[in-house]
Amino acid sequence: MGTANRCQPALIAKQLAKFDVVNLGAVGTFVVRKDVSESTLRAAIAKKLPFKCEIMICPAGDILKLARKDPFAQQPASPDIIRFVNVLARRLRGPPSLPLSLPSDDDWLLKIIAIEDRFVLGLYRRQMKAISYLGKLEKLLGVPATNRNWNTILKVAQILYDA
Numbered sequence: 001m002g003t004a005n006r007c008q009p010a011l012i013a014k015q016l017a018k019f020d021v022v023n024l025g026a027v028g029t030f031v032v033r034k035d036v037s038e039s040t041l042r043a044a045i046a047k048k049l050p051f052k053c054e055i056m057i058c059p060a061g062d063i064l065k066l067a068r069k070d071p072f073a074q075q076p077a078s079p080d081i082i083r084f085v086n087v088l089a090r091r092l093r094g095p096p097s098l099p100l101s102l103p104s105d106d107d108w109l110l111k112i113i114a115i116e117d118r119f120v121l122g123l124y125r126r127q128m129k130a131i132s133y134l135g136k137l138e139k140l141l142g143v144p145a146t147n148r149n150w151n152t153i154l155k156v157a158q159i160l161y162d163a
Contacts, residue, residue, distance in 0.1 A: 012048045033163040054144040056087045082161035083150035086120035102133045
């Protein structure tokens with residue numbers, strides 16, 4: 001397995017230590033605890049990546065506000081239902097009617113329950129077919145997005161609270 005075009009979040013976090021970066025997991029979720037402009041941070045991250053990609057940056061206040069709201073409080077909880085947040089590259093111009101259930105309201109595998117600013121909040125069933133709907137969501141919304149488990153968002157919020 002080669003290392004060309006491979007993202008190494010732990011290494012990137014170390015390289016960006018001057019911004020007090022915490023790496024969460026293996027997919028490139030960073031918490032930046034130092035006050036830095038979005039343009040400076042975006043450029044620094046892009047320089048460390050061996051390929052071009054969309055970089056989603058959310059202000060700490062937006063993450064904390066979302067976590068405090070607890071948008072999933074009224075949603076079903078079970079080991080078979082995953083709560084997720086899609087972070088959009090930009091706000092949607094014309095959001096779809098909600099809730100949006102795929103493939104259907106009666107037999108959903110993925111359900112969008114809310115769109116708040118650049119956050120798309122939803123649920124999906126722990127089934128292989130549901131993953132394909134997650135992949136189609138970005139195309140359906142027409143905006144680049146990255147998906148994170150709600151638990152990851154809560155971990156980010158906790159790091160920010162502790163900072």
